[in-house]
Amino acid sequence: MFCPECGKKNADDAKFCEFCGVKIAEESKVILPKKPKKPMKKKTKIIIIVVIVLVFVLGGGGLILSNNFKPSKIATEYFEALINNDTDKIYDYINIPENEFTTKEIFKKVVETEDADVVNYQMVSEEKSSDGLSAQVTFSYTVEGRQNPLTQTIYLVKDKKNKLLIFDNWKISDGSSLVEEDYEITTFKDATLKLEGVTVDKKYKKDSDDSDYDTFVIPALFKGEYDVQMTLKNGLTTESTLDVGGYSSSLNTLELSDKDEKSLENTIKEDVKKLYDSAIGNKSFSDIKGDFEYKDSDLSDLEDAYGSFARSIQNNELKEYNLTSLDVDRISVTDDGYLYVTVNLEYKYTVKEYFSDDTVSKSDEDTAYLTFDYNDGFKLVDMTSLATYFSRF
Missing domain, CATH: 3.10.450 (Nuclear Transport Factor 2; Chain: A,)
Known part of the structure; x- marks a missing residue:
C-alpha cells in the first residue's frame, strides 16, 4: 500500500505511513448497480392467463365448473333456499326486471316467505327446451306430518347477459310470479309518493287531463305490502300501507297519522x-x-x-x-x-x-x-x- 502523502510503499495492513506518519485511507468497496428487470408486457400477461385457464378447463377443471352452471344445480340451490327461507339467495337466483323498487332490500321487506317443513327431497327430472334457452327441473319432496310426497317444478331461463367464460348462467323464471309489471298507483294531484322510503320519480307519471288525481305507472313492483308515505302539495304528509297485487291501487283517501x-x-x-x-x-x-x-x-x-x-x-x-x-x-x-x-x-x-x-x-x-x-x-x-x-x- 502506498502513502497518499509521500508516495512511499508501506505494509498492506498499515494504518499510518511509517515514513511521514500520515493516516492511510481505507479503500471503499464499490457496489455495482443491478441491471433492472424489464416489466412484463400486458399482452404477455393476457396470453399467460389464457393459457392457464385453458389448461385448467381442458384438464378437468372445466367439468367441475360446468356442473356448477347446470340448470339442475341452480334449481337445487334455489329449492334449498326456498326450504330454508333464505331471502338473500332467493333474490340472487330469480330473473326479475331491474329498477329502484326491485332491489334486494325491498324484496326482503315486502315479499312474504315461510319456512317449509320439508323432511327430504330429490330431483326427479330435468328437461331443456329445444332451443336451449329454457329448462325445467322437477323435485319430489315430503313435508312433516304428511306421508304422500309432493312435487314442485322450477322453471329456468338462460341469462344471456351474464356468462362466466364459456359457461352459461341460468336464472329462475319463477321470479315473474313475485312481480307485478306496469303497476298503476293513483294519488292526489301533485302529491309526492314514497314506497318503502324510495321516492317515485315523476318520469313514471302518466299523462292525464284529470284535475284531481295523478297516476304513476311503475314498470315492476314486488307483490306484497309496502309502507307508503304521501305528501300533499299543502305539505301534509300521510302514512299508510299499500298491498300490491292485481292491476292497480288507489290512494284517493287519506289515512292520517x-x-x-x-x-x-x-x-x-x-x-x-x-x-x-x-x-x-x-x-x-x-x-x-x-x-x-x-x-x-x-x-x-x-x-x-x-x-x-x-x-x-x-x-x-x-x-x-x-x-x-x-x-x-x-x-x-x-x-x-x-x-x-x-x-x-x-x-x-x-x-x-x-x-x-x-x-x-x-x-x-x-x-x-x-x-x-x-x-x-x-x-x-x-x-x-x-x-x-x-x-x-
Whole structure:
C-alpha cells in the first residue's frame, strides 16, 4: 500500500505511513448497480392467463365448473333456499326486471316467505327446451306430518347477459310470479309518493287531463305490502300501507297519522263548538273571523256558510249544543288542495218548545262535511250540513 502523502510503499495492513506518519485511507468497496428487470408486457400477461385457464378447463377443471352452471344445480340451490327461507339467495337466483323498487332490500321487506317443513327431497327430472334457452327441473319432496310426497317444478331461463367464460348462467323464471309489471298507483294531484322510503320519480307519471288525481305507472313492483308515505302539495304528509297485487291501487283517501288524526279531531271539536256558541249568541261572522284567520287565508266560503247557518239556528231557537262524540269517516282532497272531511257527530242539545218559554233537552246524531286547509295545522275554510234543525218533540 502506498502513502497518499509521500508516495512511499508501506505494509498492506498499515494504518499510518511509517515514513511521514500520515493516516492511510481505507479503500471503499464499490457496489455495482443491478441491471433492472424489464416489466412484463400486458399482452404477455393476457396470453399467460389464457393459457392457464385453458389448461385448467381442458384438464378437468372445466367439468367441475360446468356442473356448477347446470340448470339442475341452480334449481337445487334455489329449492334449498326456498326450504330454508333464505331471502338473500332467493333474490340472487330469480330473473326479475331491474329498477329502484326491485332491489334486494325491498324484496326482503315486502315479499312474504315461510319456512317449509320439508323432511327430504330429490330431483326427479330435468328437461331443456329445444332451443336451449329454457329448462325445467322437477323435485319430489315430503313435508312433516304428511306421508304422500309432493312435487314442485322450477322453471329456468338462460341469462344471456351474464356468462362466466364459456359457461352459461341460468336464472329462475319463477321470479315473474313475485312481480307485478306496469303497476298503476293513483294519488292526489301533485302529491309526492314514497314506497318503502324510495321516492317515485315523476318520469313514471302518466299523462292525464284529470284535475284531481295523478297516476304513476311503475314498470315492476314486488307483490306484497309496502309502507307508503304521501305528501300533499299543502305539505301534509300521510302514512299508510299499500298491498300490491292485481292491476292497480288507489290512494284517493287519506289515512292520517295518529298524531294528525288527533289534531284534526280536536280542531273539529273546537270549531264546531265555536260555530254553535256564536250562532246561539247571535254573533256575526265579523265577530268571530279572527278565530279562523291564518296567513293567506280565504274565508269567503266560510263566511257565506256561517251566515245561513246562524240564521237557521236563531229561527229554530236553539239554546245549547254540546258535542258528545265524533268520528272522522273519510278524508278526500278537493281541486284546490283542501281537505274535505266527512265526520259523524253525536250531540246533546236544548231547544225552546213551541208556543212556550219552556225548553226541552234531547240527543241526536248527524253527518257533517267540513273543508280544511292545512297550514301549520288544520284550518276550517268551509262547512256544509251542520245540523240546524232540532226536534222539539
